Amino acid sequence: MSQPIKVAITGAAGQIGYAMLFRIASGGLFGPDQPVTLGLLEITPALGALNGTLMELEDCAFPLLHGVTATDQAEEAFADADWVILVGGLPRKEGMSRADLIRANGPIFTGQGQAINAVAPRARVLVVANPCNTNCLIARSHAPNLPADRWFAMTRLDENRAKAQLAAKAGVNVGEVSRMTIWGNHSDTQYPDYKNALISGRPATEVIPDHSWLAETFIPTVAKRGGAVIKARGASSAASAANAALDSVRSASFPTKGEDWHSVAVVSDGNPYGVPGGLMYSFPIRSIDGQAWSIVPDLPLDGDARSRIDASARELEQEREAVKDLLGPAL
Numbered sequence: 604m605s606q607p608i609k610v611a612i613t614g615a616a617g618q619i620g621y622a623m624l625f626r627i628a629s630g631g632l633f634g635p636d637q638p639v640t641l642g643l644l645e646i647t648p649a650l651g652a653l654n655g656t657l658m659e660l661e662d663c664a665f666p667l668l669h670g671v672t673a674t675d676q677a678e679e680a681f682a683d684a685d686w687v688i689l690v691g692g693l694p695r696k697e698g699m700s701r702a703d704l705i706r707a708n709g710p711i712f713t714g715q716g717q718a719i720n721a722v723a724p725r726a727r728v729l730v731v732a733n734p735c736n737t738n739c740l741i742a743r744s745h746a747p748n749l750p751a752d753r754w755f756a757m758t759r760l761d762e763n764r765a766k767a768q769l770a771a772k773a774g775v776n777v778g779e780v781s782r783m784t785i786w787g788n789h790s791d792t793q794y795p796d797y798k799n800a801l802i803s804g805r806p807a808t809e810v811i812p813d814h815s816w817l818a819e820t821f822i823p824t825v826a827k828r829g830g831a832v833i834k835a836r837g838a839s840s841a842a843s844a845a846n847a848a849l850d851s852v853r854s855a856s857f858p859t860k861g862e863d864w865h866s867v868a869v870v871s872d873g874n875p876y877g878v879p880g881g882l883m884y885s886f887p888i889r890s891i892d893g894q895a896w897s898i899v900p901d902l903p904l905d906g907d908a909r910s911r912i913d914a915s916a917r918e919l920e921q922e923r924e925a926v927k928d929l930l931g932p933a934l
């Protein structure tokens with residue numbers, strides 16, 4: 604059996620954390636032969652709830668779970684982690700503006716970036732907590748020891764939502780949808796790029812002849828799906844967000860199969876699409892060997908796609924401006 608992989612998770616007693624931990628511990632992330640250890644971080648008042656989750660983890664008797672640390676100290680949770688998944692923060696509530704969320708959550712990521720920098724030299728980091736692109740930028744900016752290509756912000760839930768919508772419209776299994784790119788920010792300005800997506804190996808725009816649905820219904824349905832779930836459930840997406848986080852880590856950890864790609868926000872410096880540098884921006888990504896990745900180049904983009912891609916970049920520049928006092932030395 605190989606050495607355990609250590610996964611550190613913040614906000615571990617929250618609803619996404621609860622939906623994620625048991626799948627990781629049971630082998631649902633790295634497979635049935637790979638042991639894992641967990642480093643769980645919570646704020647002090649939530650340690651009691653986290654302890655209850657620990658009892659449940661213990662009661663599952665997972666053979667692959669080789670150790671758990673639960674703590675309110677970031678450096679203890681992150682020590683020697685292979686992956687750090689930053690989930691902890693305030694979820695968006697109905698009526699809360701994006702600007703409110705940015706200012707409420709931003710400061711958490713300065714300290715957590717510093718802690719990763721100090722104790723987790725080989726870590727790769729996935730930021731889930733919203734606004735995830737900008738939180739990731741803040742954390743990265745405080746971790747000069749970690750190369751920029753180890754930082755990711757999650758747009759996989761948007762990709763999965765987009766695939767589900769296309770599959771339902773085309774009347775096929777969701778596994779038939781490939782090459783689904785989410786460009787930009789995990790926000791309403793994201794661009795779910797159906798024009799480069801495939802359904803059963805054919806362009807989605809050929810399989811779905813209803814182009815007004817694609818342009819006018821599909822895009823806003825995907826972009827506003829998070830809000831629709833909050834409205835229906837009274838709480839933000841949890842199981843689907845946890846699932847997307849595991850998909851993101853898995854896609855980064857294993858080479859991409861065939862000609863497919865996945866979506867995740869990465870550092871925009873030097874990207875082939877003319878998006879300004881210095882942002883965490885979602886692109887079509889291929890994992891080369893489970894460690895290195897590249898942005899899929901040369902996708903055709905028409906004027907409409909271009910203007911959407913640019914609008915999302917402008918929003919991310921505005922978010923960066925709003926938190927510039929929180930940015931550290933590593934940018």
Ligand code: NAI
Pocket residue numbers: 613614615616617618619620644645646649690691692693694695711730731732733734735757758759760761789839840841844
């Ligand atoms: P939740 O409120 O159930 O859990 C958040 C947990 O984080 C709480 O247990 C809280 O005590 C903890 N926490 C707060 N500050 C912390 C800190 N400084 N260090 C460690 N833990 C801390 O929220 P939920 O539903 O689990 O969502 C978590 C985050 O994920 C939210 O920011 C939400 O907006 C985001 N999210 C992102 C998605 C994406 O696609 N990128 C999708 C869905 C949610």
